[in-house]
Amino acid sequence: MAKRADDSYEQLLNENAEIAAQFDNDIFIPDSFDSTQQDLADRQALRRVAGLSTELADISEAEYRQLRLERVVLIGVWTSGSAKDAENSMTELAALAETAGSQVLEALMQRRDKPDPATFIGSGKVSELKGVVKATGADTVICDGELSPGQLRNLEDKVKVKVVDRTALILDIFAQHAKSKEGKAQVELAQMSYMLPRLRGWGDSLSRQAGGIGGRGPGETKIEVDRRRIRDRMAKLRREINEMKTSRDTKRQERRRHAIPSVAIAGYTNAGKSSLLNRLTNAGVLVQNALFATLDPTVRRAETADGRIYTLSDTVGFVRHLPHELIDAFRSTLEEVSGSDLIVHVVDGSHEDPMGQISAVREVIRETGGGKIPEIIAINKCDIADQEMIREIMRAEPDAYPISVHTGVGIEKLIAAIESSLPRPKVSISVILPYDRGDLVSRIHEQGEILKEEYLPQGTSLHALVDEALAFELAKFREEIVQQ
Numbered sequence: 001m002a003k004r005a006d007d008s009y010e011q012l013l014n015e016n017a018e019i020a021a022q023f024d025n026d027i028f029i030p031d032s033f034d035s036t037q038q039d040l041a042d043r044q045a046l047r048r049v050a051g052l053s054t055e056l057a058d059i060s061e062a063e064y065r066q067l068r069l070e071r072v073v074l075i076g077v078w079t080s081g082s083a084k085d086a087e088n089s090m091t092e093l094a095a096l097a098e099t100a101g102s103q104v105l106e107a108l109m110q111r112r113d114k115p116d117p118a119t120f121i122g123s124g125k126v127s128e129l130k131g132v133v134k135a136t137g138a139d140t141v142i143c144d145g146e147l148s149p150g151q152l153r154n155l156e157d158k159v160k161v162k163v164v165d166r167t168a169l170i171l172d173i174f175a176q177h178a179k180s181k182e183g184k185a186q187v188e189l190a191q192m193s194y195m196l197p198r199l200r201g202w203g204d205s206l207s208r209q210a211g212g213i214g215g216r217g218p219g220e221t222k223i224e225v226d227r228r229r230i231r232d233r234m235a236k237l238r239r240e241i242n243e244m245k246t247s248r249d250t251k252r253q254e255r256r257r258h259a260i261p262s263v264a265i266a267g268y269t270n271a272g273k274s275s276l277l278n279r280l281t282n283a284g285v286l287v288q289n290a291l292f293a294t295l296d297p298t299v300r301r302a303e304t305a306d307g308r309i310y311t312l313s314d315t316v317g318f319v320r321h322l323p324h325e326l327i328d329a330f331r332s333t334l335e336e337v338s339g340s341d342l343i344v345h346v347v348d349g350s351h352e353d354p355m356g357q358i359s360a361v362r363e364v365i366r367e368t369g370g371g372k373i374p375e376i377i378a379i380n381k382c383d384i385a386d387q388e389m390i391r392e393i394m395r396a397e398p399d400a401y402p403i404s405v406h407t408g409v410g411i412e413k414l415i416a417a418i419e420s421s422l423p424r425p426k427v428s429i430s431v432i433l434p435y436d437r438g439d440l441v442s443r444i445h446e447q448g449e450i451l452k453e454e455y456l457p458q459g460t461s462l463h464a465l466v467d468e469a470l471a472f473e474l475a476k477f478r479e480e481i482v483q484q
Contacts (some may be wrong), residue, residue, distance in 0.1 A: 041463040042161060072097055073132055074107040075125075076144035077115045088348065088353050091142045092145060093166065095270075100172050119158065120151045126158050133161055142169055146323070149198045156465040167323040174326065182244045183349065190326050192230050199223055199230075228354070248335075260447070261310040263302075263424045264337040266365065267346035268357040269317025272380040274298075275405040276346055277314040299336070304419045309446045313340065320360045338370035341423050344414075346378045347393065349385030349402065354393060376417055379405050425465040427447055431477040434459040440477075443470060 021471035046270035074093055078086040094104045110125050119126050122141055133141065140162045141155070146163040156163045164172075171191050177186045215241060265273045281300040298314040313336045327334070337343060345361060347354050358377070365371060377400035379385070379393055396402045401417055425448050433440050441460055444450065455461070466474070 022054065025201065031314070053157050068139050070102040071105055071136065071138045071141050072102045072140040073105055073129065073136065073138045074142050074144065075129055076107070076119060077121060078109055078111045079114055085353070085356070088356070089144055089320070091352075093142065093169075096166070096169050096173065096319075100176070101167055103144075105138050106132050114388065115145065115151075118151065119154045120145065120147050121155075126155070130159050133159055142166070146321075152198065163407065168308055170319070170323055170326065182241065182248075184321045184454075185237050185244070189234060189241065190323070192234050192237070194323070196227060196230050196234075200224055217229065227377055239310065261308075261342070262313060262336075262340045263310060263342045263344055263418060264313045264340035264370075265314055266315050266337050266342045266344060267317065268348060268351075268361055268400070269379075271346045271348040271357070272319065272405050273317065273346045274314050274376065276344075276380065276403075277312055279408070279411060281312055281406050306419075306449065307445050308419075308422070308449065310422055313337075318361045318364045320356070322360075322364055327364070334364075334368040337365060338368045339368070340373060342418065342421050343370065343373050343375045344378055344418065345375050346380050348381055349390050349393070350378040350381040354379070354389060355396070358393075358397075374421055374426070376414070376421060377399065380405055380416055383407050409443050425467050425470075427466055427468055428463075428465060429466055429469040429471055429474055430461075430463045431474050432456065432459045432461050433474075437477075444474075 016151055021255055064192055064297055074090060074097065076086065076090050076093065090107050090109060094107065096333055097104055108125070108129060110121050112122070116122050116287065119136065121129065129141065131139070138161065141159055141164075141268050143155075143163065145165060146167045147155070147163075152163055152165065171187065171194060174187045177192065178187045265277055267273050277298065277300065300312050300314075302310055315334070315336055337468060343365070345358070351357060362371075365373075377393070377397045379402045381404060382390055382402035383404040383406060390402050394402070399417070401414045403414050405411070428451075429447045437459075439460070444464050444466060447470055448464045450462065450464045452463035
């Protein structure tokens with residue numbers, strides 16, 4: 001088995017070398033696959049600039065600061081795993097920070113058995129961090145982990161600059177990239193779920209508890225009022241998302257009623273899922289070299305070589321330790337994965353730890369109820385990936401196919417694997433359909449698998465495999481129906 005996988009991979013490498021020779025490294029997928037990328041142009045229309053003063057030095061440039069690159073320092077706690085795993089986690093945090101619109105100045109890491117319950121890092125590291133912030137002129141500290149409200153407050157009080165954790169960072173990226181009404185509502189719900197336990201007052205000005213005229217009443221403090229308003233807003237958002245979920249469920253049920261198989265393209269963020277969808281269907285979905293560039297799912301129609309119809313869905317990318325607030329808020333979106341018949345799991349073969357990415361994605365898929373769905377591994381970027389790493393993935397995963405969306409290498413084999421893995425109709429029928437029932441003939445061609453077709457004087461004779469619902473409709477025309 002391993003030798004066969006190696007031989008197959010060697011053949012792909014040779015094909016890739018021939019095709020890559022025709023491509024310049026600066027050229028991406030042709031416009032026919034990438035559409036006009038108007039969405040990408042819109043996203044890049046407002047550019048952030050470096051410079052201006054820091055939060056510590058001056059607060060008079062508040063409006064301009066929204067456009068400026070935040071100067072950040074990263075801090076992480078290494079509690080388990082190897083040093084390589086810790087470095088990969090910090091590299092990913094830096095990529096997240098840059099996607100959010102910041103300039104990474106320094107990165108610090110501390111080896112501990114467990115995070116400090118008061119400040120996430122120890123007192124000595126806090127002093128070091130404070131010195132680094134002051135020396136670099138940073139205005140934000142980003143922590144690689146989810147901090148408790150107390151840890152955030154204590155660390156901000158000691159460092160004297162804004163402190164955000166990994167969860168808040170990912171939520172910020174989602175807020176920037178959300179485009180549809182449902183996506184914006186889901187992001188807002190996730191942000192409020194994160195914000196609610198982290199509200200805190202800023203002195204006596206927020207208090208309503210006072211004696212005399214004007215002070216009598218419910219006695220709520222300002223922070224309690226804010227919490228109540230947030231809860232009310234969250235309840236309203238949940239109702240709106242449920243209403244939008246109904247529309248999505250209706251469309252999904254319509255596809256199931258017509259027995260249209262669905263294929264979900266899932267994978268780690270920035271692995272190339274949208275590029276693959278564009279390559280397979282000319283969908284014109286936004287493609288950007290950034291984390292979480294795609295939030296809203298895109299469903300496109302595709303057709304097998306023998307004429308069967310199926311759908312391809314592009315989904316939001318996953319990441320290690322995806323915040324639970326996001327999983328809960330985006331559950332309706334992630335149902336595109338859990339409700340599919342087949343998952344095409346796209347892996348970035350050029351990444352330093354692709355096996356870790358596979359494990360992280362499968363963990364999220366299991367949490368959303370899609371753990372038992374058949375899966376195909378598509379190892380993207382095989383033209384620039386380490387050859388030995390790709391061989392290792394292929395040995396570990398029997399249904400793995402090296403591809404390059406950039407050059408098109410391996411795409412045909414992947415399409416063939418998808419088509420062969422689609423659920424096949426289970427009912428064998430032999431019918432003679434009158435020539436005025438061309439609608440049924442068309443449905444058999446779209447939803448079933450034609451084994452034999454003849455044209456007789458009385459009508460079209462068909463021997464085919466169809467689903468049970470269509471077989472029931474064809475019952476009055478049947479010659480023979482057999483359950484396989």
